[in-house]
Structure formats: structure tokens, C-alpha cells
Amino acid sequence: MPEIEQAAAESTVLFEKYEVGRLLGCGAFAKVYHARNTSTGQSVAVKVVSKKKLAATGMASNVKREIAIMSRLHHPNIVKLHEVLATKTKIYFILEFAKGGELFARIAKSRFGEDLARRFFQQLISAVGYCHARGVFHRDLKPENLLLDEQANLKVSDFGLGAVKEQMEVDGMLHTLCGTPAYVAPEILAKKGYDGAKVDVWSCGVILFVLVAGYLPFNDPNLMVMYRKIYKGEYRCPRWFSTELRRFLARLLDTNPEKRITVDEILKEEWFKKGYKEVTFGDLGLEWKSEGDDVKDLNAFDIISFSTGLNLSGLFDSLKEVEEGERFLLKESPEKVVEKVVAAAASVEGIIVRRRKQCGVELEGCDGNFAALVEVYRLSAELVVVEVRRRDGNGGVFRDVWSNKLRPYLCAASSSTTSDREETGAQPVAGES
Template sequence: MAAAAPTATRSAKQKEIQGLLLGRYEIGKLLGHGTFAKVYHARNVKTGENVAIKVIDKEKILKIGLIAHIKREISILRRVRHPNIVQLFEVMATKSKIFFVMEYVKGGELFNKVAKGRLKEEVARKYFQQLISAVAFCHARGVYHRDLKPENILLDEDGNLKVSDFGLSAISEQIKQDGLFHTFCGTPAYVAPEVLARKGYDAAKVDIWSCGVILFVLMAGHLPFHDQNIMAMYKKIYKGEFRCPRWFTPELIRLLSRLLDTNPETRITIPEIMNNKWFKRGFKHVKFYIEDDKLCSVNDDENDDMESLSDQSLSESESELDTRKRFARLPRPASLNAFDIISFSRGFDLSGLFEEGSDGARFVSGAPVSNIISKLEEIAKVVSFSVRKKDCRVSLEGSREGVRGPLTIAAEIFELTPSLRVVEVKKKGGDRVEYEEFCNRELKPGLQSLAPATAADSSYLPSDTE
């Protein structure tokens, strides 16, 4: 009889999982497991979409005080919606379990691909480009992964890279008064020397070091710093002692020497990586669109206890959910990719003023997309301009023939953060003087009246040095 107890326990646990998700997600095979969680393949019974569901044991994480850690992970995954990052769709909870419904990436770990041997240069470069794109996007939104390695990078069915496992990640709000992080974390072979020094570190520079180790592994098929004795390996990392295989090109060696620079002050930055000749070869600059944000939290039944998780990062009030549903019908702006964001500098004005160029201008606002579009329509009406709209693009066209034809202006709205939009305005036709007069007299004052960006929003933008 005693032997039957574990089976009965497993059956009860499986029943609890299936009961919670009955009518919504059909649970499939176990994909993997850790100390506090198991990951299952599942299918949305309504849409047929394949998902991965991470099942976390609430009792275990409450026991060792990790509930704040889980909340932070949810908050972080909400910030980083990018094509090369595994997406969190939904969070659900019962009295004993927390469920992360996530994007299912069925190509497996990048580690499995590298374990078979080194990759061709063009393949390694493509993965590295996508990795840097994802990491730059995270940094621009104040998120630092701190455990980048091939085991935490997945590949989808099209061979595109997806960064996963933000369990050790940190946010800019956690930075100490000295401007540094102090938590010792990461995987030994991929950890930066300044982390080993335990004197505080810039988490962005730590991520760049890890990216350098990953690039080396992709190209060489083995680690740059390796020793059976972990302390001996740490000494090699601290001194930056590594040798490049003979098939590495001079360009690649120069890039790696900058990525694996033991001095974080002189280590290559994200903008410099993006401008590197080896990196840029074959790179495709693509703006991406984020589908409607489906992330929400759901209780399975009225008996479930959510008090231990009930804060803004996990649960939402009915009014907030109603707001989500109401705005779900509005077009969602394209999210600026890392390469767009990184082009911004400290000179980019967040007070609601324009950053002006010869035939274009950018404007940062905390106003919703619908308000921005309405304001553009209102401005157009005042000066008798015709308006054409498509998703988050608005075209304004003057009725009067100028020196160079009617003035035509295109405005496109991009998402910089979940609460911050960038309006990019460009002259598509007509006279420049007339365009500048229109901007100064009508467009600039009109857009300035919208909700401006706040100081908190500005923390998402990269600095000149990063």
C-alpha cells in the first residue's frame, strides 16, 4: 500500500494542473524541469496554438522567500517583447501553483547545435546579430540578463534565436548608490572578470562579455576559458587568457579582443558592436510589430489564494482588464528595434520637444496611440489638410499647391516602452520652408500639448556610453 502513495500524489498533482487548464490549455509532454519548476508542452484548445507552460511550486518559493523574485521576472518579461526573446503570454495561479504560459520554441537549445561542433561563420554571425539585437533591446529598457549562455538561448523552427530564462536578470531600479550591481551570479565559464572581483559591476558590460564568450563558442566549438579546476579557470578569465583557432579571421579576432576585454571601461559597447565591420556583414535591419499584449493574470476558481502574489506585477483589477480589452481593438505601434533605440543619445529631448533634422523630426510622448492620432487629425483639420490613416501611420496632405507641389507629411508612431511612444515625422513632398513653418506653427505646439515623457521613461533610453 505504501508504494502506491507516490503514484497517487503524482496523479493528484497532474489532475490539479489539468483541472486548472481544462478548457483552455491541453497539457502535453514534459519538456524539462528545475529545482522549483517544470516546463510542459501544451496546446491552446481554442486557437490550436502551441505553448510552453512553466509550472512553479508556490509552496517551495514561499518557503525560501522567492516570491518577489518571481514577481520581478514577470515584470521583466513584460518589458522585453522582442522577436529574439521568448515571450510570456499569460500568468495564472492556484493556491499551490503558478503557471507561466510562454511562447513554445521547438528548435531546442543553441547549446545542442554547438555541441555537434563549430558553426560556419555566416551562421554564427546571424545568431550573434540576433543575440546582440535582443540584448541591446533589453538594456535600452533597463533589463540586464546576467546569465547569457547557449543553454539559455533557444532556436525556433525557422532557425531564429530566442533568448530565454530571465531568472537571474536584474533591472535598473536595483542598481546601488555607487551605480553598480553587487550580486555574484552567472555561469562560471561565461562570467565576466569584474563579477569575480566582487567589487561591483556594470551589468550591461557583463552581458557584453558573455556575448563574447558565446561568439567564441559558436565559431570555435569550445570555450575560450576552460580548465577542470574551476579556480584555474577563474584565473584565466580574470587575466583574459585565451587563444583563437587558426580559422578565425583577423576581423573576428579584433572583435573578440574587444568583447573579451578584461577592463569593463574599455570593453566594446553595444553601439560599437553594431558599427563593427564583421558584425554588419549581411545584417538585415527590420522593424518589428508587437501583437496585442495578452499578458494578464487569472485565478482558476474562487477558492484559490492569490494574496501572496497580489501586486501590480502579477494581478490586475477589473477596470484594468476592461481597459485592456477596450484598447485591444486599437492598432498596436511598431516597436523600435534595438538598432533604432541605440541611435538615440543624451541629446534626445524627453521633455516633449522635437529632435529636428533636415526633413524630419522625432517627438517623444507618454500619450496613448489613439490620442496621438486624434491630435494629428485635429491639427490637419485646422489647416484644411486631408488625412489618410493605416494602423499607426498617418499621412497629412495640403490642399494648396506650393512651389514644389502640395506639402505632404508622413507621421509614424513607434513604441519605445509600454508607456512611451515616439512620433517620427517626415516631409514626403512639398517645399522645405513651408514644411518648417507648418512644424513650428502647428505640429510642434499641437504635439507638445500631449502627455510628455517623464523622468522615469527616460531611464529606458541608452546613454551615449552604453
């Protein structure tokens, strides 16, 4: 296969699926190209990472983490990862294409008014709060990593320095020194443990300042002088900043991480709330399987499709990777099962419930800590298959809510018993001991 770096000079079709075009940008470890899906015509961005460079710099674990992080994030203000492909020498991230380019390019032309800056900042905080609720910290937020789509909506990109809660040490803190100098939080400069959420909020504060001022709050040709300014929190707002914005920035750029404003507090700030539209579960773009308006009757082919590798035991085996959940049988009508799921979920504090047409129910934690789908299929005149799948968020929270609060109510309220399930051969799939 021709080297993808030559794609600008001659057309290259990657994996017989993506026609690669012009170079969009490049960094230390990757180059990004525009490409087109030859089947659908959809524009995508292809991020090409050299395995040789990764091996030489010991950054392979970062790429694996970036893939894992982006695979679990589904938010309208975060660049979507479609798929990951690889050859012996390269890794290819197939990403959502942001036609508007970098936010940085727009700021370089002219500073924004407060209303426009607020709109972008609201979208940024929506994405960052979503990440934090799922235990993900970006750690390199800056205008160069914020893209715009063709409707000028913000898209957070580049999770190459991202971290997850599992990386925290015994003190509950992160310790890796990372970030871009002008946007790095003072506690990172102190070379002590830091809270990933707090450093992201600091970077968001710097970004907000840049949007409205048109220049950095902390800047100096001498890097050590700039670091001293950051550490002491020495910055000056220009005269066109409103009083409300000045007060808000003072909370965002508080050098004491314990006193710095949190995302939850940001959402309550008067300056921030003007015109803010909260992103809800239905807006997250999760790709639920859709079967139309009616309850689906299962046939033999459907049952086979439930299994792994056409092995019928897979019908009741563990759901792999992202789709954690289970399937089981109940003696009940599909409509009654759905009603009972809704009633059970509505009785549990902290769960948002949405009917999904006739055959299912969407469930989401109020703080975004999990998202799941319950679907019901008619197997016979008396039996239904109930399928529950976690598609996002914390697996532990999902298992606690489903196994300890929803499933017991559903099974107790239905005519199915343990012996019924044993007779039919149905077994729990995941999330139960």
C-alpha cells in the same frame, strides 16, 4: 486539479484553457512543458514554478521581477510571455513555444561556420541591446538560455536572474553575485560593483567563441583555475578563426569593463555588420489595437468600453499598469489631428514616426527608450477623442516627450482651448501634473 507533473502520463487541461503535454526541461525551481491552447490550437510552453520552493529559498522576489521584466519586453528575438496564471501552490508562465529547442543542442553536435555564427550573434545582440535600452540586464546569457523557433531564429529566454536599473545601488552598480561560471564576467569574480550591460556583453563574447570554436574559451575541471583564466582573460583562438573575428573577440572579452566594447560599438564593427538587418519598430510585434483602415466613429458602447468597471469616470481616469497615457478632446477633424501629431513628432530629434493606417501614429525613441501609440476617434462632427498610450520603454522619457514636446504643440495648433476641455468635462489621464 491533477498535478501538472503527471501531464506526460495523462492529459491535463490547465485552467480549462491549455492542454498540457510532454516535459521539455526542468531546472532547480521550475519545469517546462509543451502545451496547446484549446481555443486557438496555438502551441505554447508552460513554465511551472513551485511556490513552496520559492518560499524555502527566498526566491519569490526573483519570480516577481522576472514577470515584470518579461511583461515589458516585445522583441522578435526574445521569448514572449503570453500570460501568468497561478494556483495556491504553483505559478504558471505561459510562454511562446520555441519549436527548435536550445541552441546548445545544435552546438553540441557541431561547431558553426562564421556566417551562421554571425547570424545568431546578430540576433542575440539585437535582443540584448533592446533589453539594455529599457534598463533590463539578463545576467545569465548562455547557449542553454537561447532557443530557436521553427525558422531557426534565436529567442533569448529565462530572465530569472535578470536585473533592472532600479536595483542599482548608490554607486550606480549592481552587486548581486550571479551567472553561470563559464560565462561570468571577471568583474563579478572580483566581488565589486559591476555594470549589467558590460557583463552581458562579456557573456555574448563567450557565446560567440563557443559558436565558432565548438568549445569554451575558459574551461578547466578545477573551478578556481577556470576563474583565474577568466580573471586574467587567458584564452586561445583556434586556427580557423578569421583575423577579423579574433580582433572582435578581443574587444568583447576585454577583462577591463571600461575598455570592453559596448552594444553601440558592436553594431559598427565590420565583422558584425555583414548582412545585418536592424530590427525596427514595425518588427517588434507590439499588439496595438487595430480598428481597420478608417477613422473610427465612437458610439455609446465604445465610450463605455473606455472606462474601468463600466464606471464612466474611468473615461478620463488613469490608465493602469502598462498602458500609461491619456485621453482628451479636440475641436478638429481626425485627419488634421494625425497630420499635426506627425508634424510635431518629426520636429523632435530622436523620435521615429510611422503612420498607422488612417487613424493613428506610432512613435518610438531612436534608441528604443519608449514606444507609444496615438489614436484618434471621431466623437461628433466637431469633436475627436485623442488617445495616447505608452506600451513599452521608459515612462519618464515618454512623459517628457509627450507632455513637454508633442501635446503642447498639438493643442496649440488646434482650435481646442482649456475652456473647451473644461466645458466637455475632458481631463488629462496620466503624464500631466
